[in-house]
Amino acid sequence: MTVVLAGVGADQSNVGRNLPLYDDGTFEYVPIPEKTPETDESETFGTWPLRNGGVAADLLSKIRPAPGREEEWVTDPERIAGWPLHRDPNFDALTYGEHRGSADQRQGYVRLLEALDPGDVVGFYAGLAPPGGHPHRYLIGYFTAESVVTTAGRSPAEKRDLLADHPENAHAKRADGGELYYDRVGAEDKYVAIVEGREPGGLFERDPIRLSERYVKPGNERVGYYLREGIADEWDLRAPDADPVALTRKPAMCFDLSGETFRDRNGIPGAR
DNA sequence: TTGAGAGCCATTCTTCGCCC
């Protein structure tokens, strides 16, 4: 009886802009750039179709595959068009993988996802900007959890077998010879949680659900983005335990809400 | 072992300067 929301999608930090929300309620979802061009993912910014025509590369003037002060922006249009996507979640194959957080965090991404039971829901929110308006965090889709597996505590051979069992997952696609990306770059303390999903699930067609409120929190000087009070109350927020929950950095959120109730309130992807 | 506090840094807003 759990709903976990995860922040996904390209944003200011990796493509230098927020994704568009159009006047008719439709929106564009574009995955973040893959950290490494060495991936089995065939979709690139030059092939990812937009709902209003064209491809994702048409929206972008720059990308930063690995956000960080030492990383340079890629501005060459041909390189942008050919850069692979970190297609996570994969709304076609209904699979989602996550490495953010660690085993000793109670409220990090991987720990919240590990707690999902079959029939629970994992939802996805992204930063969308309407024409001439401020960006907000919107729920853009979800799927029903079928199973959750992690690479924690597994031997290299076991990890290889696990990734082979989830070939459509973005973390499996960027694994090299069964070796996870974070193992290759020396971050062995990271592990990946993979959620395999089932119907009902997918990306909303239109009218994403706004999760954030934009205001100056008492005691602060600057405006911030916070979880709407109504969402926290009606969906029974369990984590994080902050009040209000700041959505600036896309935290994982957990709600004590049944999958059935969540679907009744928010509709079915494909029919919304 | 656990919780509090401090520092680091990712994210994004604001301001300012440059160019058309």
Place this chain on the structure above:
DNA sequence: GGGCGAAGAATGGCTCTCAA
């Protein structure tokens, strides 16, 4: 004057350290 980009600053999550 408007648009755009760069730089600086504010916020808050994550991580580490230390004390209880």
